[in-house]
Amino acid sequence: MPELRGRDAELDAARRALGEHGALLLTGPAGIGRTALAGALAAAAERDGQLVLRCAPAPEERELPWAALGDLLGGRPLDALAPSRRDALRAALLHHRSPADGEGRLALRRAVLDLLLALRGEHGAVLVVLDGVAWLDPPSAAALRFALRRAVGQGVRVLATRRTGEDACRFELPELRLGPLSPAALAELLADRYGRLPVPVLGGIQRAALGNPGTALDLAASTRPDGTAHRFGGPTVRQPASAAELLAAARGARPEEARALARQVLGQSRSGVLRARAHLVLARAAAVEQGLAGAVDLLAAGLAEAPAQSREQGELLRWVAEHHLRAGQLPLALAQAEAAAGHRRADPAAPALLARVRAALGDPGGAAEALAAAPPGPERALAALALGEPGPALRTEGDEALALRITAHALAGEAVTALALARRLADLLAWQGDPLPGTSRLDALLAVAVAELTGGSAERARRLALRAAAGWAAAGDRWHRAEALAVAGEAALLLGTAAANAAAVEDLEAAGRLPRADRFGRRARALLAEARVTQGDHAVARQLVGAVPQSTDEPATVRARALALAGLGQAREAVALLRAAADRQRGDGRQRLELARTLLALGSVERRLRHRTGARVALGQAHALCAAAAAAPLLARVAEELARLDQSADGPLLTATEQRIAGLAADGATNREVAAALFVSVKTVEGTLSRVYRKLGVRSRAALVRALPVARQG
Known part of the structure; x- marks a missing residue:
């Protein structure tokens, strides 16, 4: 030892x-x-x-x-x-x-x-x-x-x-x-066992051992013909491990350790299989340290040396497909994922990757077919999440799958569990010397953000998600950056201020630049439509959800469609749509928080129609659901809407956005000044003021000044 x-x-x-x-x-x-x-x-x-x-x-x-x-x-x-x-x-x-x-x-x-x-x-x-x-x-x-x-x-x-x-x-x-020992610590270790070694030999051992004390002792032993006297033949030190053993040691090692081990293999082996594995190790290390761009040439080199129909070729094909997916090159990702999944010795993760790509390209049937061929494990669970099914992820085990489980529990509306797992993940990262919020584990950072969004703090969720988005942007990973920006946008939407709503639009528009038709993509589009509604861009919001088939019953899309209709003067149709959606969601225990969001939207529209009883019933039910689930950010939004209801009377009623814009206009601000203050376009201000004039029965700003106090009381 x-x-x-x-x-x-x-x-x-x-x-x-x-x-x-x-x-x-x-x-x-x-x-x-x-x-x-x-x-x-x-x-x-x-x-x-x-x-x-x-x-x-x-x-x-x-x-x-x-x-x-x-x-x-x-x-x-x-x-x-x-x-x-x-x-x-x-x-x-x-x-x-x-x-x-x-x-x-x-x-x-x-x-x-x-x-x-x-x-x-x-x-x-x-x-x-x-x-x-x-x-x-x-x-x-x-x-x-x-x-x-x-x-x-x-x-x-x-x-x-x-x-x-x-x-x-x-x-x-x-x-x-445990990481590698320093050269000085290795020298002390070898001196304890063998006394002082010649400097050339000691240096050779230190370089070859890569900080591993067991390897250093084996190297030193291999240079001693007997156990009593040092008779070194020179500075050259025999390698203690085969190329296959070096690659086994590289698996799971830190990037710098893995890279050094893989380069040793490339220097000593002519085997196409082992060289392909070494290129794959180098590509993984490069992806961690330099982003995806640093891995492209290494993956190509590995494919060039991998024997045809070998397991290594199958694994490299899967990694090339993953690279294209993360880079946002979905057609290329599909071609490579199909090649990887159809390979004679396919990587076990290839079918699940193919399912994710097909789901993103709007082929749910093909995605389900690929998912059925995927073996159990984290990759299959991740693909199932893309199809809106958290069950497999909830059943994953081990610390390596904590981030996946957090996301699944959040998707299932289990805020307490998601937040508890997030705290545990944060503790593990801290003890590994990689603490939040500066961790290099961007997937962990985003998972904690999702947990905070569900049961913690919307502000903290947004900060963590933006940090993760910046990290993935630096790595050239458009796929995960879009997911992080969507979480940041949803957090901003829950905060509810004018500046936060403007930030939500910016984040969600950026997320939507990578077009995806899977559950994530549809939800991000629906959230963007909802954010547009908060700014008075009802026509734009309706256009955003108009591309989704009317038959869809996904909660976020239905809510966005209803809110857009309400903003365009079709509030009764919006109420009917939201009530039908709430009835469907009541039968699914995993949609408790989606039901709460639907009831929040219903209460908001009912309030604008001055249906105080209906609004209070819907908002009261939403409040009870959020309180039972300890969903603090959503609970705060429901409480704000209840407060607005308590302040309302029987007079003409303006929405919160209409009140803000009308108030600034009544105070003498120009349309351009109002737009700048509220982070909206001038066109939005003009359209909103037109609706306010119609509601209040006025035709000028002077009349608006007189009518607005009454409207605010309503």
Whole structure:
């Protein structure tokens, strides 16, 4: 095991995580020192008088039921446990026998929990160390997940390790990723083991090891013919790993580490398969650091070297399609995605990508067909979201899928869950040294913005979404930038001020420059129409939703169509449309917040018609739905509309936009000055004043000054 050198910062971070969360997952590539750091933390816990329970399963032990649990708890007295629980645990530990039914499994898992808490009571504190959590046998992993979820925070802590790229056995723990050691720390490590090395050899080891202590020790050992004397043949250091092993180490590594490993492969291998993989690693690293433009040539180079019909060719085709999708080149993306999905050795993610592209191009039938061929996983769940189905994303597991789950819960109207997962994601990013709001994980940034939009703060949602949009713009990613701008625009629309409404129009128009016919694209267009209504551009709003078939019952589109109709003087038709939509949405529990938005629109139109009772009923129902779901931003908008209703009387009634424009005009502002103050066009001001004149029965600004106080009371 490599000595612990150069890990003071990680050791402090790990102690803080265990102290604050009671749980920590150490990750990193092979040889990086996960076991050494876990050992140092365990030794410190033992010095403090804590009981340390350890297991370090090997890959071949994963098929041995209850092996890991036996390593942890074997030999511990079980007499204090309830008889049924004691018998179930004893059968597992001594005879490797699993319970026959659900009741027996529950008894065994409760026994593990009871034993951990009993040991806590005896020793004051317990640290459970799972060194190699990916290789826990499934029965032990299930029992430990059950027990540790309940015991952590009650004097029991858990410390797990996992190699980059391995499964975490569904243990969802705060993660601390170990990066490379500094050259000075590597030099100290090698000196501890081998004494002072010649400078040329030490330099060669440092360059080849890329900061990995295990690799450095293997390299140093390979240059020693025996264990007593240093007899180095020169500065050349033999590589300790094959090209395939280097590529395996590159998977999941930081971009700079992955790039160095892949370049080693290109320098030492003539295999088309391995060289294609190396180009793919380089392309991924370039996409992270330089944006999509930096990956184009590398993907092309990989395709040029990949053998025909090889798995590598299939994976590269999928990545080329992903590149075109993110660049907003949808026809090219479709051609490449179809080639990737039809490849003899297609990448597993290719059918889901094809579904997303087809949905964006307005082919829901083709998208559903491709989705049916996609295997379960995050990519399939993402494609299902594009078709408006959050179910698969809600069922994804693991910290890697947190951003996806947040979006799915928000889409399902589950504001509390979405916000709780967002806070957990923020905590994980902080412990990984990549905290919000400056995180490099733009997908995480947008997911937190979506959660804030649903149940937190519209202002914070907008700030985070705009930051994500700027990051994706810098990377040349039009696809994700459009999604971030749509979230920013919706947040601005919820804020409701004139400046915010103008910002919403700007954001949503920018999002719409990438034409998409999937759920996202249709919703963004509908939101833009709604934002145009707030500015009095009713004809433009109607034109925006006019391209969508009248038969559509998507909530956002129906609302925008109704609000545009109301603004054009067809308020009764708008009420009928909104009532029918609300009746449909009441039957779907996942559309609670969409129903609240529809009722808000209905209440607003009813209020303008001076149907106070109908308006109050609709707004009261919307208020109750938002309060029950803890949807704070939407709840605030409903409360504002209720306040307007309470202030209204029986006189002529102007909309909020009409009141603002008429008020400025009555105060002596010119049409151009009104437009500048409210961030609207001069044409909008002219059209709005014409409607105000008709409603109030006046023909001049002098008459408007006299009539406006009465209208404001109404």
